[in-house]
Amino acid sequence: MSLMAGDPNSEAAKTKALALTSGEPAGIGPDIALAAWLRRSELDLPPFYVLGDRASFAARAKILGLSVELADATPEEASAIFGAALPVVATGEPATAPPGQPDDTSANAVLASIRHAVDHVRSGRAGAVVTNPIAKSVLYRAGFRHPGHTEYLAELAADGGSAPQPVMMLWSPALAVVPVTIHLSLREAVARLTSELIVTTARIAVADMKAHFGLARPRLAISGLNPHAGEDGSLGSEDIDIVAPAVEALRKDGIDARGPLPADTMFHAAARKTYDCAICMYHDQALIPIKTIAFEDAVNVTLGLPFIRTSPDHGTAFDIAGTGKANPSSLAAALRLAARMAATRPK
Structure with missing residues (x-):
């Protein structure tokens, strides 16, 4: 399996800084943002700015004992500032939650950060959106009606039209x-x-892999739904009735797709070399293998949007927020991938 993207050092990637949301202020989002900036050279990071409350980032740096220079900035100023200070673009929403203890400011701070990031990218002021982890339970208590980040971003992308x-x-x-x-x-x-739904999902994945990952003809491995891909119908008919027709439709479209394949034999090293992306039927069927194989450097990418969005592949980790134990590796991978994908977008 080989998914490559554009050159992160190209002029297109350098032009605009990445918009990094604050994430849940009581979680590890501030920790990893600060740690990533401090290790920006070591981790080979593109310029980024954080969206949020500068005072909250300063307070977290103090708790962590980190010496981080913070600078108020606009998105346009961020790239020039990045080498000497972490640029902070204000959202107008305070964030007062201490580590591990979300408070009444959390939801507004989180949602404002996401809205501003999307607005900056859609208006051409930033190169891509990178989102720090959110605590959906905190947002739900404040009336948030979306299942998660992905669905909320789709609504913002609609901009009054169809999502x-x-x-x-x-x-x-x-x-x-x-x-x-x-x-x-x-x-x-x-x-x-x-x-x-399988066909539509696979088509969107193929389009973005062609556009942003340097793959002229992506190879898809389509998992079955049931154990052993249904064992010829003896373990359920869904693979015959639903998955197999989708695979056939994709092949008729000229897409290199195989399946339905038994999910329990799709993810060992030899199998992974035969495809570029595994299309899985449900959440854990997809996420368990990748989090087992690449927990620290996996990146969440939202495809099908009119802008680029990546995110670390982990949660808020309230239990270690403010302790200095949070690892910025996944955030660093998300920032690097966002820059590479941004380098493929038309100027």
């Missing part, structure tokens, strides 16, 4: 996976699975 279908890809150098159904219970995921 695009967002597709979640988890990417790493060793494996890339796309779940067809995402934030649903297993019972609901099975109920909603259709041939049309």
Whole structure:
């Protein structure tokens, strides 16, 4: 498996800084943003700025004992400032939550950060959106009505029109996976699975892999839904009735797709060499293997949007927020991948 993207050192990648959201202010988002900036040269990071409350970042740096120069900035100023200070673009929403303890300011701070990041990229002021982890339970208590980040970004992308279908890809150098159904219970995921949804998801994945990952003809491995891909119908008919017709439709489109394949034999090293992306039927079928293989450097990429969005492949980790134990590796991978993908966009 080899998914390559554009050159992160190209002029297109350098032109605009990346917009990094604050994430849940009581989580590790501030920790890894600060740590990533301090290790910017070591981690070979492109310029980025954080969207949020400068006072909250300063407070977290003090708790962590980090000497980080913070500078108020606009998105346009961020690249020039980045070498000497971490640029902070204000959202107008304070964030007062201490590590591990979300408070009433958390939801507004999180959502404002995301909205501003999308606005900056869509208006050409930033190169891509990189999102720090959010705590959905905190947002739900404040009236948030989306299953997660992905669906909220699709609504923002709609801009008053019809929302695009967002597709979640988890990417790493060793494996890339796309779940067809995402934030649903297993019972609901099975109920909603259709041939049309599989085909649409795979087409979006192929289009973005061609556009941003340097693959002229991406190879897809399509998992079955049931154990052993249904064992010729003896373990369920869904693979015959739903998955196989989708694979046939993709092949008729000229897409290199194989399946339905038994999911339990798709992810060992030899199997991974035979495809560029695994299309899986439900959330955990896709995320368990990649988080096992590449927990520290996997990146969440949202495909099908009119802008580039990546994210670390982990949660808020309230238990280690403010302790200095948070690892910025996945955020660094998300920033590097966002810059590479941005380098492929037309100027």
